[in-house]
Amino acid sequence: MAPAWKWKTAGAIATIVQLAGVLSLLRVILPEDGWFTDLADGIGYLFGLPIDGNLFIAMVFFVLGAALRRHKRAALWTLLLFQVIGLVLVGSIMVILALAPEEVLDPGEEPHWVFLGVGATTSLLFVALLFVVREAFPARLARGAWRRALASFVLGMIGLVVIGWGLAEIFPGRLVAQTDKIVWAANQATGEVVRLGRLDIPEGPQWLSVVLGLFGVLVAIRAMYLFFRGVRSQSMITGDQELDVRRLLAADGEPDSLGYFATRRDKSVVFAVSGRAALTYRVIGGVTLASADPIGDEEHWPEAVRAWLSEARTYGWTPGVLGASERGAQVYSDAGLKALEIGDEAILDVRRFVLAGPERRGLRQAVSRVERAGYTTRVRRHSEIAPDEMASILDLAEAWRGAETERGFSMALGRLGDPSDGRCVMVEAYDASGALRGLLSFVPWGRRGVSLDLMRRDRAAENGLNEYMVAQLAAAAGHLGVQRISLNFAMFRAVFEEGEKIGAGPVLRAWRRVLSLASRFFQLESLYRSNAKYLPEWEPRFLCYQRSRSLPRVSIAAGVAEGFVPSLRSLRKRALQKTDVSDEFASKVAEIDAIRVEPKSVRRPEQVRVRIAKVERLVAEGVDPYPVGFARTDLLAGARERFGEDVSVTGRVVALREMGRLCFARVRDFSGEIQLMLAVDSLGEALASWKSDVDLGDHVGVTGKVVKSDHGEISVLASSWTMTAKCLHPLPDKRKGFTDPEARVRQRYLDLVVNQDSAHLLKLRSDVIRSVREFLHAQEYLEVETPMLQAVHGGANARPFVTHINAYDMRMYLRIAPELYLKRLCVAGVDRVFELNRNFRNEGADATHNPEFTMLEAYQSYADYRVMLDLVRTLIQHAARTAFGSEIAVRPEGSFDISGEWPVIPVYTAVSEALNASITPDTSVAELRAQLGARGVEINEDWDHGQLVQEAYDSFVEASTVGPTFYIDFPTSVSPLTRQHRVDPRLAERWDLVAFGAEIGTAYSELTDPLEQRRRLEAQSLKAASGDVEAMELDEDFLRALEHGMPPTGGLGMGVDRLLMMLTGTSIRQTVLFPFVRPQ
Incomplete structure (x- = not known):
């Protein structure tokens, strides 16, 4: 990736080229002779740009500048071509002036060598700069762009010249000869590149000249657009890619309510290099519009975002994101994008959702009205619906949609009845006669949620039908395993909510009025109010963009994607899509859906890994490191009283010592401690197992005789031992102890094991x-x-x-x-x-x-x-x-x-002694305030006599009592x-x-x-x-x-x-x- 200064320089170059277009356009408007013409010519000469009073040239500069701003490599080569042509012309003039000046100069006129030299030098420096910053122009052309552009230009110009020739036949002006008419028409269509007066060709009608010039500009713009147009999505998501996306959702899709919409098949997908995250997007008008958050492991989201932005730079796309969550917006922001909150998603927690209470009175009344009308619902997974029944549901959904365009991009699936969507949930509402009158379709949100995808109802159905269906889904959530329901997205919710409150400022109220007016066309306010009645949790959603000037483009692309702004694509594709997938694909999806999320592996210290390896080895050897029980005869304190007898005791190993054929250990239970002696004579090969398997902290069970060691310490001479619970973590160092107060509180179990004072307490x-x-x-x-x-x-x-x-x-x-x-x-x-x-x-x-x-x-x-x-x-x-x-x-x-x-002391006596003043029930509030204020006590203005006395007692009496x-x-x-x-x-x-x-x-x-x-x-x-x-x-x-x-x-x-x-x-x-x- 090019350094930041090269990207900024590339933007400055684009600005210079577009400024040349502005100067050319002004030369068309302003008088030919004057200081402005000289200024424009000087600037053009300085930068090697052919600035002229020509609409065609002005449009070329505008389009070229736009292509440079999108970092098109071909635009860079085009600009270099301009520079080379300019250098060749200046060089040719200098050669002619050097060899045959009398051919081009008037008698007595001196060559302007300084002027020519400065122009050549600045052009060479500009060329060098373009070569240095060429890394900042990585964007490729679309495949076959030059052929399409050339064909468009040639055919367009030929057609325009033929039309101009025909009109010149009807309105010849001063034109007479056929060849003059053709040449004149061609010259006007190309913006009067050649001065025809020098060729003795007369002028045609002025109005025809303007028309041909204008349409010539349009032909050129069309050709340059085809040449520099952004590459469209390289390919829509493939079957294998969709399976990979579903695997990511199965592993890490729980937090994202919009994750399943990444399986839309009219999007493209880019994966992180690790394959642990992905991002879906669609290219619309040169904008690569990402759909909500990346999917997959959140730790790898930045990697997926970087891959997406790299692809955007490669093809000259303007990056934008629609519907990012707060977590996702932070990741995009870290990658260099800006975030703008555009609304909120309504989340319903069914565990706390009830129809009771005054706040949901309107909702409760709507549901009751539909119930009284005899409506019933059926809630089921898509996989439970027969294909022919799903087909009839799809037909009704299309009929209820009417002539409206199917909307949605980041929050809609765009298909219904697909065999791979078996986990989706369908809510159907039937009237008293059993006719289907409305439906809601939800896509999975991880394992414990659903997200609204499709909402359809018969316009003649009972009012409140949607509320009734949502309430019934909440009631059925238990057997579906659903805890959260994502409802609609309410754009600019905060404006509607805050703008209607008392005390809202004039700017907020004005903004709310504008949005209310827009709601007549886009249902902004009605969508907010239809969601607000559920009293949901509102989760903000963001629009992300790279630069402020790209915000309008990203916003328009988002409007096109969601169906609010019409496009040829949306006009051609109005309906829900019912796609057919192979049985093999459907079976692979079913396998992925059957995957249960596994917790992430825990990074463990080396000592823990060693102990876990011991557990695995014990299991492999047929030893249960966590047996169901042990036949204990005594607690350790009781065993100490049974000298000479056989006992079975248990305890945690708190000390270990090896002396060749004899091992010592100290074990502890809640009654006390005792020493174990383990000798090869009594244990045989079991001693080797003790040495290899037992660590500090392990629980062991030991059977043996209570004896005295050579030093006279009461011990149990083991005849057999058993691991009763393997400790996977080492105990704190016995020399340093376990003294950190915070750690002792957080790990009280360890505190009780290590510190006897805690166990005593x-x-x-x-x-x-x-x-x-x-x-x-x-x-x-x-x-x-x-x-x-x-x-x-x-x-x-x-x-x-x-x-x-x-x-x-x-x-x-x-x-x-x-x-x-x-x-x-x-x-x-x-x-x-x-x-x-x-x-x-x-x-x-x-x-x-x-x-x-x-x-x-x-x-x-x-x-x-x-x-x-x-x-x-x-x-x-x-x-x-x-x-x-x-x-x-x-x-x-x-x-x-x-x-x-x-x-036993009266409180007034104690307070008086503490304040060294006589305080009684008769003492005024003012005096009490003065006494306490003099001693730095913060006083609430509303406190009465009793509260002031209480404060004096709390501050000066209680703390000093022993x-x-x-x-x-x-x-x-x-x-x-x-x-x-x-x-x-x-x-x-x-x-x-x-x-x-x-x-x-x-x-x-x-x-x-x-x-x-x-x-x-x-x-x-x-x-x-x-x-x-x-x-x-x-x-x-x-x-x-x-x-x-x-x-x-x-x-x-x-x-x-x-x-x-x-x-x-x-x-x-x-x-x-x-x-x-x-x-x-």
Whole structure:
């Protein structure tokens, strides 16, 4: 490929030639004598171009310039020919002036040697430049182009001269002799190349001269067009190429909804050198128009695009792409093309598609109207339709099309009933009498989708028939294995959608009005609205082009390809095509369709490849490296207690050592470790297998006697061994360990294998949770389970996870707290109740928070927050005794005693101490703002007194607390579910337990007044409606239950993960087995 500067130089040369055409055209219009004529002659002489006031010559320059701009090699040679002819003429003049100047010069006139020398020099330099940049003109001529052009020119000129001679006979003007009439007509047709006055030939009629000159120009343009015309597609896609395309689609066609349209047989195809990707296109008017994305392995798409662009340069085509996806547009952009979004493709996910809900009311009504009219549908694959039945369907499709041209290129197949399209889906709609009244045909989209190809309906059929058929296809998607449906393409969808919104700018509104006017002819807006009613996902599609000036050509070619711009091809080929393919071809297609996509091979490290080779060798030897079981008699910890006895144990190999005829290994299970001794005396040839087959990390089963080694270590002397699970990855280096915190979280299974502290923490977590449950059971609490999927989010102020239930087309939430359901049980008379389960909050993940966490909530009738304070303290102390044997918390700096009573501090007292100022319920909002603002706390303008106190508590009290401390009596406004304080109604009977800088739990004297509860929840719902994503929604079912009477109740909520953090001094990412981590 030529360097970029040569391509730019080639463009400049084309511009110079076309400028010569402009100058020639202006000389035809402007007076013959004057400064402009001298200027044009000088420029022509300088560049060796015969600029003259001649329409014929002007058109030659225009056509030649266009051919040069398309990098035609023949145009380069033509321009070189002009230069050579000019040099020959200048050289001849210089020779004559040197040898016989008196023959050409007037007496006393001196030769203009400088002028002639400058012209010859610039021409020679121009010729040299053309030779240097000839690489930038690779485009070939069409085969036989010169013969067609010459024949067109000669025959056209002969015909034109004969017609001119005949007209000169009728309108002779001053012409008399027959030869004069013929010569004059020929001269006028060729643009008056010869000055006939010098030949004493008179002039004919002026009007006839103009007519002959104009038609002569047209003949010349036609001849030059045939000569420089772009090469058409070398060949349409062949049968073998189509099979290759289908193989690529079978292997990598899942992401592309338009991939199957690459099998159209009126396209050409170019393959990547590797054969792993291809690109289909059609050449229209010198534009090579690619159809959507390349197909095949996406990693090889750039290779296919480069091959296509190379072919475009070879034949002088202008590259363009119609219907590229965002992924494809990026690949084309990387190859040097520009991308313009032209609309969106409507994608329907049938797993989320339902007719219920207010948004789809219009669609639902249309479907119901057709159903009431007695219509039924049949949904089946094309392969299930008999040939004669398919023929009748094709006839009806043609009849319903009427006189319209069959449209489509990138999003239409253009054929129906082809035996190779057996996986296509047909949806047929029959009226109450059983007559076929409409059909939809879909092509495959990978294995789990279909893409709309053909839509036909009887114009007299019921309105809404298309919507009915799409809905029926969605209903039948399950047995077809279809999950996605690609519907129509809506051009300029964003303009229609945004342009009708309030606040749309004048430019957008004007653009929308223009498109609305165009929609009267091209159905742009109606197509958008017919798709929008399904509430689809919109996938943008792009038009790609190389340069801005080529955009109009590419757009016109796209219009011709899609059938919007008429052409002779579209007029000749209006109908759907029904092609006949051989049985052999159809059987090969069936074989390809039967191929199931295989996952791409994984690049594995060398050590993994070595271990996989061992697995394959074991299988070949008849050994199952992953047997169904092993008769184990003891865990490793138990085996250590059975000295002198025979045992069968299993474990993971964590250390290996060979000493000739004796091997040692250390194996580990969740109960402990033990050493294995493997001697040739007891194992024989099995020892050699051990040495060759076993690696660190493998699971083995060993039978033998428990003995002591020479160093006194308890060991199992193996009499036989079995591989129970081959480990394909090496364990982390035992010297470096497995210490990276991120890796330990992502590979928790490996963390538990390698790091004993993680395994200990796992056991400790289990012990603590069990102790909490046993403690509450001992206190006669009833354990229950309440819904995790809720229609209303409430029970706490937090952002919920939002999901959707398809059956009822309604929003649902993963619960943020079980509180409102547990209180329903309190209303029902359950005296003591608790739930130990998972909660979900859509918040960040850090050292103290995880979006999914374990929570304990407990409620006791006729108790208050003080009772729950004593309950939680004794519960945590009980958990500490279970975990460590004493009432301590293990911190990184040592043990911390948590026995006895814990401090109980009013929150206003704690805030006052933290701010070194007196803060009470009487403190004004302004003073609180000033106190917090002075300490750099960001304050929301809408916060009230309670929220400001809460912010001060969160910022300055909680983080500085060390030992377990209860902070009590919070402001009422930040405790919407809490009873007002029995002494001061501005406070709420609530406490927060804080230890080591983190909140562990909270408890309330629950609010049981249904009227006050309604007032508070309504205030919360107003906040939610105003955009507060953490505010609770109004739960009418809960309020209705509360109105039936809930006894005085104390409620407790405690994070189990926080409890583990408190007791063990670890972060939440350590205490939670599988915390959320950002996807890699």
